[in-house]
Amino acid sequence: MKKEYLELTRLIERLHRRFLDVLRAELTRMGVKNINGVQALLLANIGDEEIVIRDLVDRGYYQGSNVSYNVKKLVEMGYLDQERSSHDRRSVSIRLTEKAKEIVDSIRALEDRQAAALAEHDVSPDEVDTACQSLRRLERTWTDYIHYGRF
Numbered sequence: 400m401k402k403e404y405l406e407l408t409r410l411i412e413r414l415h416r417r418f419l420d421v422l423r424a425e426l427t428r429m430g431v432k433n434i435n436g437v438q439a440l441l442l443a444n445i446g447d448e449e450i451v452i453r454d455l456v457d458r459g460y461y462q463g464s465n466v467s468y469n470v471k472k473l474v475e476m477g478y479l480d481q482e483r484s485s486h487d488r489r490s491v492s493i494r495l496t497e498k499a500k501e502i503v504d505s506i507r508a509l510e511d512r513q514a515a516a517l518a519e520h521d522v523s524p525d526e527v528d529t530a531c532q533s534l535r536r537l538e539r540t541w542t543d544y545i546h547y548g549r550f
Contacts, residue, residue: 407537425509431502433476438469442478442499443506449494451484478502 419436426432426439434442444455455466470493473479478499484490495503517527 411534421509421513422506425505426502429502429505434473434478434502437465438473438478439502439506441466441469442473442495443503445479445493445495446503447495449492452491452493473499 419440422436422439426434426436441455441461444458452466452470455461461469470479470481474481474493478496479493480496481491481493484492
């Protein structure tokens with residue numbers, strides 16, 4: 400099991416990097432050169448919501464310093480609007496601009512094409528579901544370790 404576990408952890412890391420490469424390629428195809436794959440993924444994760452920056456960190460998508468840096472850059476480049484809460488000046492809400500929504504729409508179309516490509520390669524929905532179930536169990540195991548210590 401150790402060999403398989405180590406292969407899985409390395410595969411997860413490679414797949415994440417590869418997915419960011421796919422996003423970067425899509426941005427290049429669109430002629431967008433001023434944001435990277437991580438920033439495009441951040442926009443896609445925000446989607447149609449108006450969200451407090453802290454919620455992105457709490458959902459486990461990003462580290463605090465990473466999200467702060469990328470939000471700052473995306474605001475400067477006109478992809479995000481931000482607004483401080485009138486009740487808690489430390490709390491900042493963000494939402495996509497129209498410019499960002501175009502990118503997110505392209506990412507959603509890319510996701511549709513990728514899902515269709517999986518089907519063309521004879522990957523069934525059941526196989527994808529089984530992979531997701533396994534990854535969710537691994538995530539729970541790692542989360543339990545972080546919160547409670549030993550496995």
